[in-house]
Amino acid sequence: MSQTDLQELEDENAVQGEGEEFDEENRLKPEFVRAVRDALEEEDESRAYELVEPLHPADIADLLELLEPGERRELASAITDLMTGDVIAELNDYVRESMVEALPASAVAEIAEQLDTDDAVQLIEDLDDEDQQAVLAEMDAEDRAAIESALAYPEESAGRLMQRELVAVPEHMTVGDLIDYLRDHDDLTTEFWEVFVVDHRHRPIGTCQLSWVMRTPRHIPLTDVMKRDQTLIPTDMDQEEVALRFQKYALISAAVVDESGRLVGQLTVDDIVHIIQEEAGEDALLMSGAGEGDINEPIRDAYFARVRWLIANLGTALVASLIIAAFGAAIEKLVALAILMPVVASIGGNAGTQTMAVTVRAIAMNQLTKSNTRRMLWREFRVALLNGVTVAALIGMATAVIFTPQLGAVITTAVVINIVTAGLAGVAVPVIFERLDQDPAVASSVFVTMITDSMGFFAFLGLAVAAGLAV
Amino acid sequence: MSQTDLQELEDENAVQGEGEEFDEENRLKPEFVRAVRDALEEEDESRAYELVEPLHPADIADLLELLEPGERRELASAITDLMTGDVIAELNDYVRESMVEALPASAVAEIAEQLDTDDAVQLIEDLDDEDQQAVLAEMDAEDRAAIESALAYPEESAGRLMQRELVAVPEHMTVGDLIDYLRDHDDLTTEFWEVFVVDHRHRPIGTCQLSWVMRTPRHIPLTDVMKRDQTLIPTDMDQEEVALRFQKYALISAAVVDESGRLVGQLTVDDIVHIIQEEAGEDALLMSGAGEGDINEPIRDAYFARVRWLIANLGTALVASLIIAAFGAAIEKLVALAILMPVVASIGGNAGTQTMAVTVRAIAMNQLTKSNTRRMLWREFRVALLNGVTVAALIGMATAVIFTPQLGAVITTAVVINIVTAGLAGVAVPVIFERLDQDPAVASSVFVTMITDSMGFFAFLGLAVAAGLAV
Numbered sequence: 001m002s003q004t005d006l007q008e009l010e011d012e013n014a015v016q017g018e019g020e021e022f023d024e025e026n027r028l029k030p031e032f033v034r035a036v037r038d039a040l041e042e043e044d045e046s047r048a049y050e051l052v053e054p055l056h057p058a059d060i061a062d063l064l065e066l067l068e069p070g071e072r073r074e075l076a077s078a079i080t081d082l083m084t085g086d087v088i089a090e091l092n093d094y095v096r097e098s099m100v101e102a103l104p105a106s107a108v109a110e111i112a113e114q115l116d117t118d119d120a121v122q123l124i125e126d127l128d129d130e131d132q133q134a135v136l137a138e139m140d141a142e143d144r145a146a147i148e149s150a151l152a153y154p155e156e157s158a159g160r161l162m163q164r165e166l167v168a169v170p171e172h173m174t175v176g177d178l179i180d181y182l183r184d185h186d187d188l189t190t191e192f193w194e195v196f197v198v199d200h201r202h203r204p205i206g207t208c209q210l211s212w213v214m215r216t217p218r219h220i221p222l223t224d225v226m227k228r229d230q231t232l233i234p235t236d237m238d239q240e241e242v243a244l245r246f247q248k249y250a251l252i253s254a255a256v257v258d259e260s261g262r263l264v265g266q267l268t269v270d271d272i273v274h275i276i277q278e279e280a281g282e283d284a285l286l287m288s289g290a291g292e293g294d295i296n297e298p299i300r301d302a303y304f305a306r307v308r309w310l311i312a313n314l315g316t317a318l319v320a321s322l323i324i325a326a327f328g329a330a331i332e333k334l335v336a337l338a339i340l341m342p343v344v345a346s347i348g349g350n351a352g353t354q355t356m357a358v359t360v361r362a363i364a365m366n367q368l369t370k371s372n373t374r375r376m377l378w379r380e381f382r383v384a385l386l387n388g389v390t391v392a393a394l395i396g397m398a399t400a401v402i403f404t405p406q407l408g409a410v411i412t413t414a415v416v417i418n419i420v421t422a423g424l425a426g427v428a429v430p431v432i433f434e435r436l437d438q439d440p441a442v443a444s445s446v447f448v449t450m451i452t453d454s455m456g457f458f459a460f461l462g463l464a465v466a467a468g469l470a471v
Numbered sequence: 472m473s474q475t476d477l478q479e480l481e482d483e484n485a486v487q488g489e490g491e492e493f494d495e496e497n498r499l500k501p502e503f504v505r506a507v508r509d510a511l512e513e514e515d516e517s518r519a520y521e522l523v524e525p526l527h528p529a530d531i532a533d534l535l536e537l538l539e540p541g542e543r544r545e546l547a548s549a550i551t552d553l554m555t556g557d558v559i560a561e562l563n564d565y566v567r568e569s570m571v572e573a574l575p576a577s578a579v580a581e582i583a584e585q586l587d588t589d590d591a592v593q594l595i596e597d598l599d600d601e602d603q604q605a606v607l608a609e610m611d612a613e614d615r616a617a618i619e620s621a622l623a624y625p626e627e628s629a630g631r632l633m634q635r636e637l638v639a640v641p642e643h644m645t646v647g648d649l650i651d652y653l654r655d656h657d658d659l660t661t662e663f664w665e666v667f668v669v670d671h672r673h674r675p676i677g678t679c680q681l682s683w684v685m686r687t688p689r690h691i692p693l694t695d696v697m698k699r700d701q702t703l704i705p706t707d708m709d710q711e712e713v714a715l716r717f718q719k720y721a722l723i724s725a726a727v728v729d730e731s732g733r734l735v736g737q738l739t740v741d742d743i744v745h746i747i748q749e750e751a752g753e754d755a756l757l758m759s760g761a762g763e764g765d766i767n768e769p770i771r772d773a774y775f776a777r778v779r780w781l782i783a784n785l786g787t788a789l790v791a792s793l794i795i796a797a798f799g800a801a802i803e804k805l806v807a808l809a810i811l812m813p814v815v816a817s818i819g820g821n822a823g824t825q826t827m828a829v830t831v832r833a834i835a836m837n838q839l840t841k842s843n844t845r846r847m848l849w850r851e852f853r854v855a856l857l858n859g860v861t862v863a864a865l866i867g868m869a870t871a872v873i874f875t876p877q878l879g880a881v882i883t884t885a886v887v888i889n890i891v892t893a894g895l896a897g898v899a900v901p902v903i904f905e906r907l908d909q910d911p912a913v914a915s916s917v918f919v920t921m922i923t924d925s926m927g928f929f930a931f932l933g934l935a936v937a938a939g940l941a942v
Contacts, residue, residue, distance in 0.1 A: 026716065030841040056700070058719045066842045090719075092838075182686045192682050193664055193723065210681035211663050215653045229527070245497065245744065247748060248529045248561075250741035252664065270721035270741050276744060277718060277751045281832055288828035289821065293548045295833045295847060302850075303857045306825050308619030310862050310890075311884035313821045316870075317814040324813070328806045335799045338809040342795070342816065343788040346924070350760065350784045354777050361752055367563075370501040371537045376766060380774075386774045391781050398789075419781075453817070 019054065028059065033066050040071055046079040052079050057086035065095050065296065068118045073102060085114040088123060093298040105131065109138030112147070118163045118271060121150045125160070160244050160277075162256040162265030165189035168196045171205060175225065176218030178208075193268060194254045197226050197361065202262045204232060204255040232257045233267060242267060243276045244366060245361035283360050286441035287353075289313070309446065316450035320345065320457055327461035330470035336403050337464055341409055345456030347391055348418035352448040355380050355426025360441045363434050377427050384423025388416040410467055414460035418452060425451045484780035485908055490525065497531065504537050511542055516549040524551050532561035535570075536767065544573060556585040559594060565767040568597045572806050576602065580609030583618070587632045587662065589742060592621045596631070597793035609669035628715050632746075633727040633736030636660030639667040642676060646696065647689030664723045664739060668697050673733045675703060675726040679929075703728050703790030704738060713738060714747045715837060754831050757912035758824075760784070780917065787921035791816065791928055801941035807874050808935055811882055819889035823919040826851050826897025831912045834905050855894025859887040881938055888922060894924045 001203070023030040032051070039047040052060060052075070055224035064072050074430060076083055076099060088096060088111055100108055100123060108127075112120040112135065124132055124147060132151075136144050146164050153159025167188055178195060195213065197206045200369030214421055216225050231249050233242055240247065245251065246269055256265040285293035288360045289312075291305025324331070331338050359376070368376055392415035402406025429447045430440035464470055492503040503522070510519040523531060523546070531553060535543050547554055547570060556895055559567060559582055571579055571594065578597075583591040583606065595603055595618060603622075607615050617635050624630025638659055640649055649666060653659065666684065668677045677697030687696050702720050704713055704727045716722065727736040756764035760783075762776025795802070795812070802809050830847070833839035839847055863886035871879025900918045901911035935941055 013913040025712065025837065026719075027837045027840045028842070033842040046511055050593075056720065058721075062719075062837070065838065066840065068846070094887045164764070176916050179685055182682075188686070190680070190682055190686070209661070210685060211661055213654075214650055214681060214685065215659070215661070219655060241496065246746050248497075248533075249527065250529075250744070252741065270723065270745065273718050273721070273740065273744065273747060277747050278747045280751035281754065281835070283752065284758060285828050285832060287755060288758075288824045290825040290828045293825075293829040293831060295850070297859070299850060299853055302854050306822070306854065307858050307861050309825070310821055310858055311865065314814070314862055314866060315819060317817045320813055320817075321810050324810045328810065331809050332803060332806050335803050338812075339792050339795045339799065341809075342813055342924070342928075343785070344789055345813065346788045346791075346920075347781060347784060350781055351777070353759045354761040354764075354780070358758050358764040358766060361756060361764055363763070364752070366496065366498045366533070367536065367766055369498050369504075369537065371499070375539070379770060383769055383773050383777065384768070387778050388783055390778050390784055394782065395785060398681055398801060443636060451818075457813075 015375055021055065021059075028063055033063065036063065036075065037071060038069070040074045040078070045359065048075060048078040049082070052082060058090045061086045061090035061092075062336060064099075065092050069098060072099060073108065083111075085111055087117060089119040092294065092296045093122075094294060094298065096123065100127065101131070105134035106138045108135045113139060113143050116163045116165055116189070117146045117150055117265075118161055120147055121160060125151060125155070128170045153235055156239045157235065157292060158233045158237045158239070158256050158267060159265075161239060161242070161271065162233075162235070162267050163189075163191070163271075165191065166196060166255075166263075166266040166267050167192050168202070168204075168263055169222065171197050171199060171223055173197075173222050174218060175213055175216045175220050175222065178213060178222060179218070191268065192266070195222075196255050196263055196266070197222055198263055201260075203260075204230065204257065205228065207253075207255070209252075227364045230255065232261075234259075235264065238273050240279050243272055243279050246272045247276060279364070283364060283441040286439065287357065287360060287445050289445060312446045313449070316446055316453065320453040321452055323454055323457045324461070327457075327465065330461060330465050334464070334470040335420065336407060337461060337470065338401075340399065340407070341457055341460050343395060344411065344414050344460045345453045347395075347415060348422045348452035348456045349449055351384060351387060351419045352422035352426045352452040353445070355384070356422050356430060356444050356448050358414065359427050359430045363430060363440050368431070373427075373431055377424065378429050380423045381420065384420045385416075387423075388419035391419065392416045406467060406468075406469055407464070410463045411460060414456070414463055417459045418456045421455045422448070422452045472663070492526070492530075499537065504534065507534065507546065508538070508542060511545045511549070519546060519549040520553070520832065521552060526557060526803050528557035529561045531558045531776055532563075536563050536566050540569060543570060552935055554582075556582055556590060560586060560590040563765065563767045564593075564597065565765060565769065567594065571598065572602070576605035577609045579606045584610060584614050587634045587636055587660070588617045588621055588736075589632055591618055592631060596622060596626070624706055627710045628706065629704045629708045629710070629727050629738060630736075632710060632713070632742065633706070633738050634660075634662070634742075635736045636662065637667060637668045637726075637734075637737040638663050639673070639675075639734055640693065642668050642670060644668075644693050645689060646684055646687045646691050646693065648683060648691060650689070662739065663737070666693075667734055667737070668693055672731075675701065675728065675732075675734045677701065678724075678726070680723075689875075698712075701726065703731075703732075706735065710746050711750050714743055714750050717743045718747060750835070754835060754912040757910065758828065758831060758916050760916060783917045784920070787825060787917055790921055791844055791924040793927055794928045795932070798928075798936065801932060801936050805935070805941040807878060808932060808941065811870065811874075811878070812928055812931050814866060815882065815885050815889055815931040816924045818886060819893045819923035819927045821922050822855060822858060822890045823893035823897045823923045824916070826855070826894050827915050827919050830898050830901045831915065834901060834911050839902070844898075844902055848895065851894045851898050852891065854893045858885075858894075859890035862890065863887045875940075877938060877940055878935070881934045881940065882931060885927070885934055888930045889927045893923045893925045 019027055021027050029155045036048055036051050049379025112123050124135055141368045150160055195208045196204050199205050206228045208226045208228050212225045231245050231254050233254050235258055253266050255263050392412040396408045396412030399411045425448050430444045433440040492499055494500050507519055507522050595606055621631055666679045669673050671675050677699045678701050679697045680703050683696045702716050702725050702727050706727055706729055724737050724739045726734050729735045760780025863883040867879045867883030870882045896919050902917045904911040
């Protein structure tokens, strides 16, 4: 696109995320953030307002996250009328929490009343009980009741996530009836992509995509244009499961039903997208033992989340040390063993991590089930054998040249054994955790590393002693 | 939900993913897969058909993936008329590729013609040139032209991903005009959630959500109900960037524009959801060096993807070995050094991986920019210091008791140094790769491990020698 065309386009339409505030990856430029900071420092509130005003709510939220905690409060007070519910909903959980805690209950209540139930719940759920009650007390009865009933569902369940605002119509309506109903009812939500058709007990019997309705003459009954196959989400379904359904069945919205099958809310894909993203991304963090791994998490929380796994890792490292200690006499006689043993352990650990990452991902995507676990093990055994032979040949030759051919043979064998062990452990450990109803991403690393470290030191040192290299 | 209610609900509505074929996590039960396998083995095609017929296309795709390659072909030929475009589109890339390669060009062309451009492109893009030409030659001119022009865009770009089927109308239309236009044009796509309003040069000037249109009286002009702020996606935008925009601005669909700003296609969230999921999940695989990490990837490809990183890891392990070798004499004199040195390296590696995972994620989410890198480094320094002191105290005390207080002091210092180094490297390495326009997830692991291993051995052995413990 030529520069002039682009400029013209921008002048005509406010194109989101393409203004001069943004770099080529749609991030706010450091110079822009600097300018806002300078305005705040000089207490020039109107300048700060002018800078922020053209931004989309999602970008205002990004900007707040990039600022220091103190600056966030200054900016928020400079742009009060731009701090809409949409900005609040887009904020990172920790940043929102710390900003909301600084506000009086009445202000929080006022923001919550602007929001759809799902966003209002998100705003309030992390407050402590006392603050929660204070905010709810300030809200009008209807909104309060909606939020209270959402909070009664478990965290991360469909009941918590759903919005109560939806369009549901009885099955006898025609297309024309529906259009008239929508035009006549100003109080309906504007955020809907499908209309739910319900029976006399308010149970969903079908879903109408708006595009089908709009293409159909007025006299046709809705039951002729609705899709009867639908994905009903029970209120207690976990968000991870909800995300997988949306993805698998390419849903735009879905009906949420209570225990008796009655329609109580809807979920729309724009909310689920955040969850899909979160659930898909969290495995990398969990496998590394970094907990939630949010860069806005308070340091105290980050410390506790991570130190647990470092201590667990210390435990597994000590197991490896015990194995080395058992071969202490051999190492004293042949110091080359000490020099080479970390290589065997490290390569095994790396191979195990590779297989584990693949397995954890496949489990998360529901691709690995009892029906194909054996095939997966066999597959990973073969990949590990190929990898093992390649890497072992390289290190074996180098060792034979630098040290002795005998030591080369020992390290070759040890590396093959360790990489194959790593491949099998990389599948087996997460699968076993999954069968025990534990999250395979959380604890697999520690076990796989323990297995590959121990096996690495044991195979290498043990074979060296067995071959009589250290007498 | 009681058993009888559930049964009743299922009888009335075909509830997706809730039938008896599924376990509680919406995966096909092993018994069901077994039953299909048995039917295929007994060459009872009608039994296989009967079993598969009630499934949603996405579940048929899952079933095919769970079967062995030979069984897949048998099942496909038993259920030809259920093997719709939707099933093909839902299949894993590798499974689709291997199944499509087994089909004659005319059959592939027939399937492609049923599909929207984006799905047809996905079907054809992985075929080799010759097969691609053969399939295109069998297609009718219009479909062929659409696919050829999509294939002209780079892989993973918006141009490849977009569907050409969309609804675009001139700006002078009213709500009533639009409804009449939709009712009169049978050939329009049914898959649209928003209508694009374009100027006389076919450049998008606004977007109408169908829900707003339906709630508005017929005489109102579309320009009064359309949203002028819109996210325009250039055809050459990378899919990762597209996914971030959809997420950030909560988009349901977006207009794709060519170099001169003309509307050429649309992207809808149901297609982008797969990409969001893929992009968010791939970092765990990339960081582990497992490449794409797809369990359906041919073994040869998995071998090449992984062995590269194992060999790179071998290189970094050898650097560590050189450091150990430099302290060979000290180890010969005090074998406790050999026993404890892997602990120091391992803990550092673990801490580095934690920080790296957090950093890579923050970069992928556009949360970490030049504006807050320094804050992030300072934050991770503090977390590392807390972690380092905690873990070092534990291992230091144990060492002091089992070996000597001097060695305890040495290992304590070495662990603190290594964990702090790990924390800083865990931020710095991915940030540097990102600034060099390299994917931070791909190569960071190797470098962070090299730094923590080397520093672990060097700090521990060096301090021990400096303290005169191995003379």
